[in-house]
Amino acid sequence: MKKVTNKFSHPLMSDNITKDDISNLISFIKKTNRFTNGPEVKKFETKWSNWLGVKYSVFVNSGSSANLLSLAALRIEKGLGEIIVPPLNWSSNIFSIIHNGFKPKFVDINLNTLGLDEEKIEKAITKKTKAIFLTHILGLNALTPRIIKLIKKYKIDLIEDCCESHGAKFDNKKIGTFGNQSNFSFYYAHHMSTIEGGMICTNNFNTYENLRMLRSHGMVREASSLKVRNKYLKKYKDLNKDFIFSYPSYNVRSTELNANLGISQLKRLTNNNLKRSKNFNLFLKNLDKNKFFVNFNTSGSVNYGLIILLNKKFANFKSRQRLENILKSNKIEFRRGMSGGGNQLRQPYIKKIVPDFKKNSYESIEFVHKFGYYIGNYPSIKKEKIMQICKLLNCI
Ligand SMILES: Cc1ncc(COP(=O)(O)O)c(C=O)c1O
The missing domain is CATH 3.90.1150.10 (Aspartate Aminotransferase, domain 1)
Structure with missing residues (x-):
């Protein structure tokens, strides 16, 4: 007797990397002689900044690394304190708070947005609050006019996690453009993929420079501006200019290959x-x-x-x-x-x-x-x- 099988199936993700992406990548590999973080990464960052509507983007090896660096930059710029965060979240958002020495302050969510409940945020703000680290869940926008007002009223930072919400909008503007920093993930199952990958976006030049150094061992030569590099060179004359390390940092760089995939994917x-x-x-x-x-x-x-x-x-x-x-x-x-x-x-x-x-x-x-x-x-x-x-x- 023939066995009857249920043919129906529905995976979490399908067709996220196309044949075109792969042939673009093969052509790229054949013509390049540089594989680690280089011009293709820069090109992807520029295209991503233009697509999102921000001044600067820093490509890293995952959304979790984006989380980690954005909190590290916040610590450098604002010092330690409390971070308001929703408990419906990816674990690395909370890890980035803990690893950087901040204290997470959890505020419940609103079922309509699946993001932070705006009614409950103000009560959680104290003199120690440094930022609201908000997560846009599964493509829904979590920002509200009241949250924007609170950030201005209490002069605290907003960091947006957009790892699940590439292209979602609030007030007709793409999310990820409202916070001092925003994080994206290009993991295979997301809106677009570089296989593994992440991006941190900002309009603040100082933050951008810090992120660039934090991504690459804290190396001062990674800063894009001569002014930042010279500041260190003048102060640390005893050091080899190629090996000045600004902050305790990481190596969370990605590669030219992942950036090439990102450029190809961004078109769609x-x-x-x-x-x-x-x-x-x-x-x-x-x-x-x-x-x-x-x-x-x-x-x-x-x-x-x-x-x-x-x-x-x-x-x-x-x-x-x-x-x-x-x-x-x-x-x-x-x-x-x-x-x-x-x-x-x-x-x-x-x-x-x-x-x-x-x-x-x-x-x-x-x-x-x-x-x-x-x-x-x-x-x-x-x-x-x-x-x-x-x-x-x-x-x-
Ligand atoms: C909201 C959120 N933040 C951060 C991440 C971490 O991204 P990655 O898997 O690229 O490390 C994810 C992962 O899916 C996520 O859903």
Whole structure:
């Protein structure tokens, strides 16, 4: 007897690196004699800055490295203190705070944006607050006019993590242009990919110079301006000018090959984003509102994942199990807890820093932790497939 197999499947990411990307890369490899950080990286940084609408960008080997350097630059420029951060986050955002000696101050999220709850931020601001490190989750914009006002009122920095939200907009302007610094990831599963990679963006020249040095062992010769380099040369006359190390730093450089991929991918990003937004809106429209929460603020959003959140009235561990059974039996790859697996306050690494978090102060993140998911959303998914997925989900 013939075995009947379920052919349906839906991976988290597909077609993110095309044949064209690969042939561009092969031609590049054949003609270049430099492979590490060089002119192709600079070219990618310039193109990325132009695409985003910022003055400076620094290409690094991952979004996590972007997180790490942006907090290191903040420490150099503003000194140590507290950082306001959402618990729905990628782990490296919190690690970058801890590794740089800052104290994370967690504020619950808002279910409509999945970002920081603007109502709760002001209470968390103290004299020690140095920055709000906000994360735009799964393509949704997390900025609000009130958050912008708070930053100005208390004269604190804004760092935007846009690792999941390339091209999303707030107030008709791309996110990543509002903060003093913004971070992007080009990991394989994101809006565009350099296989591994990340970018830190800023309009502040001093920050740019610090980031360039921090990326490359703290070497002063990495600063782009003669003025910055001369400042050190004059002060440290006893040192070889090629080996002056400004700050305790890292080597988180990327390569010319990854930059070449980035340049090739960037050409498609805006068009792909339009397709992704269309997919997400179609998905939300066709989900059963009695079973799923769909009231996300999708204005300006660009989602590389289709977000699934059970409706509060319907959410319990039985309905969650039914949902997971349907996802698994139809080979729909999923991530429970959304970004970073949900509530970072529940993770082992944070236990010594925040030993006992009060669950009733974190109701929304706790809900997402238990009943939130995402599945893949890539440009090539056909409308029929989205409808099919909705039909399957609506059966739970
Ligand atoms: C919000 C967020 N920040 C940072 C990162 C880290 O990026 P990477 O995987 O490139 O290190 C990720 C990773 O997916 C992320 O989702």
